[in-house]
Amino acid sequence: MSLTGLFLILFLVVHLIGNLQLLSNDEGKAFNIYTDFMSHNPVIQLIAKGNYFFILLHAIMGILLAVKNKNAKGSKYAVSPNNKTSWASNNMALLGTLIFAFLLMHMGHFWFQFKWGSGLPMVNYDGVEMINAYAKVTTVMSQPIWMVAYLIGLLVLAFHLWHGFASAFQSLGLRHKKYTPIIEGLGKAYSILVPLGFAILPLYIFFTQS
Amino acid sequence: MKLNLKVWRQKNNDSKGSFETHTVNASEHMSFLEMMDVLNERLISEKKDPVAFEHDCREGICGACSMVINGRPHGPQQGTTTCQLHMRKFKDGDTIVVEPFRAKAFPILKDLVVDRSAFDRIIQSGGYISVNTGQATDGNSVPIEKDLALKAFDAAQCIGCGACAAACPNGSAMLFTSAKVSHLGLLPQGEVEHTKRVQSMVAQMDEEGFGFCSNIGACEVECPKEISTENIARMNRDYFKASLVSE
């Protein structure tokens, strides 16, 4: 759980940095060249396969764990304790399942289209023909329902990581008087800033395109 | 003070339990268990079945007094066992809900009494030192780093009450097991068997059907001895190490 989770955390940073190129003022040239590179480089493709595998592994293990833990509890208390544990930590499997649903939608919008879609918008830079991923992204994000769906997905992700980031370190036994508070702080910052960074994209596109 | 008690009654683990409501006149100087005694005295005098609950030392050291009070194992007071919880923590007219510890590995025997022998079997699987280490030695004849001594002592405060597993939404016994592993493993006498101990106690814990830790932290909040989840991290770490080095 913790190792796959940490891998996904690293992946998200790279994914965000790449996607921030959507903001550059060049009608998507930088972003398109980047996506073209990402989808043709064999090393990147291998990492991408690993990424799909880790997401599935993480999701399957998470669900199995949640089922096993629910059984280990058996019955619930009539009065729910109002102790100081976070809501996110008590709802990781629910949040994870929502993220999974979000990922299916996200893959359907882009990955599936790029792989198997027809009538994709194309673009030509200096004689090189490539998919106009930028056009695809802007068409999706300028529709209010998808824009809102992405924002909700990112909010769910933020909650999952609010607990998940520091939890992964504790699960691995990495706990230290001095460093653990720093890791916890980093985790909170990450869980707010990274989803926020992603959220800027649909918002920006939505309000500049329509 | 007058209290409305909603107490869980259940014949045995196979039967379905339910709440029974009673009003009890208690004094605010009573401990929670003494208030339960008042209820039971009355039930007995009315020729009714008294509420079964466990208790022994009544001074916070044996860990017998397992009860979940208003959703919290050992009640609302931080770092306090049920027997040391006083009625002055409640108000006249309060409704108090009393339930047994709930975790699959703690089957209900009757009313508020659960079978916590799963913890005994975890201890039997490795919570000891195999050789006789003799009498207490002279102070400082075995050098132990102060920091380690303090950590071991903190972990040794665990009274094996089971509140951690009862509080955990996953029914996990990690806080208890890690406290025992730390208490023994941090000191030179126990360090020798540490690797084997970590593995066998974790294996027994899983065998008993306790859930897996997902770091929610409810155990640490409810533990009457305020055992820290730092011990869980230590056990995770040592378990990984043990998996690498053991044959």
Ligand code: HEM
């Ligand atoms: C694909 C859908 C996902 C599902 C079904 C899912 C499910 C879960 C579950 C049930 C847990 C709790 C496990 C535990 O606390 O031991 C968890 C923990 C975690 N998840 Fe996810 N998750 C998903 C996606 C993600 C993503 C995309 C990330 C990161 C970007 C992530 C990062 C983490 C981290 C860091 C933990 C903490 C690991 C630990 O406590 O050892 N998860 N996940």
Ligand code: SF4
């Ligand atoms: S760790 Fe705390 S709650 Fe768990 S058994 Fe020990 S004293 Fe009780």
Ligand code: FES
């Ligand atoms: S009766 Fe011994 S700790 Fe409460």
